[in-house]
């Protein structure tokens with residue numbers, strides 16, 4: 001899922017990579033890619049337009065953060081905007097002060113409405129909210145049976161009056177029953193049609209008018225992409241929704257629907273369906289969905305952590321040191337600690353776009369290498385740490401460090417040689433690209 005979008009964004013980032021600043025001109029290239037990516041992911045055109053103009057405004061006003069590359073910063077801006085468009089936080093299902101909480105399920109036929117009704121009941125039962133399901137789809141005879149079967153499966157009662165009764169009356173009596181029995185939440189499954197149909201809408205409106213639900217949840221099939229926007233608009237204008245359930249997120253949906261629903265209705269997606277089984281329902285978290293849409297490992301965590309951990313004054317000092325080749329083993333250890341605070345090396349490398357494909361073996365090797373470095377450095381005297389040249393010129397000092405740290409003399413030789421190489425490399429680059437430490441990972 002979302003592969004197309006992730007690939008597009010990847011190429012947008014590439015355009016910014018290697019550039020030291022977000023600027024008016026490079027931002028346009030990247031924005032074009034994001035725009036194409038979203039359209040390919042089947043996001044509604046108007047939603048895309050609004051999204052792009054927000055991102056553009058934010059990217060242009062963005063302060064440069066030391067230790068963060070502009071492409072990483074751009075990803076973060078896109079990410080923040082994705083999160084915002086999808087509602088920022090998880091919004092749980094309402095719970096009325098007075099029992100029962102009334103939930104009305106709306107949506108087209110085949111979207112997974114009946115399944116979602118049962119899934120929701122199971123979810124609520126798990127958090128100790130008793131449920132009653134109400135079957136009002138009298139047009140499709142199998143619909144009532146389907147709900148009864150699902151009810152048995154999850155051990156939740158189903159209220160029905162057969163297929164001759166009036167759906168509005170079934171809903172009204174269902175709510176009465178829940179009230180009489182002290183049930184926490186009553187979930188009303190309604191009839192769907194293959195397309196928006198005025199009779200269906202009118203009936204839904206009448207049910208809503210009669211039972212006055214606390215929640216009206218629109219069930220949206222995530223495979224419908226563009227269409228989700230129109231669907232949401234129509235239901236919201238004619239019925240008024242308080243939230244949505246996005247179904248079939250386990251399939252190869254292109255993800256567009258996830259962006260449209262809240263942008264258009266202002267109502268949050270509350271749950272996502274991720275499979276046919278009744279257990280396959282998850283609360284919707286905009287931040288997790290945004291990471292998933294970006295599909296780039298967790299660059300965002302990297303940027304956030306770098307922003308938190310990396311003291312700017314310190315960074316400047318460090319950069320100066322590198323430029324003047326004064327970067328020594330004490331600074332190196334500081335950087336290693338910083339990396340450690342930020343999580344495992346594997347975790348960090350995975351966060352960097354394009355690096356995610358390193359094999360576990362390679363990552364493990366990198367980790368081992370870093371541990372070795374630290375062990376050897378801790379066997380150095382302060383003087384040796386401050387003056388790497390001292391070690392380069394003295395085999396006896398290197399021998400002492402080898403025996404002190406339990407590594408071979410050749411390991412110490414290699415560390416010292418690599419360090420010198422790295423220093424001159426850094427000098428050549430003329431700038432530090434923190435928190436990456438070129439040349440020391442591969443071993």
Ligand code: GDP
Pocket residue numbers: 107108109110111112113114115116192247248249250251272273274275276280
């Ligand atoms: P309704 O007509 O809207 O009530 O839809 P149903 O609940 O009968 O579901 C239609 C089909 O979609 C059924 O085959 C369900 O098993 C399937 N379905 C529902 N939700 C999901 C989901 O989250 N993932 C997958 N893969 N299938 C789902």
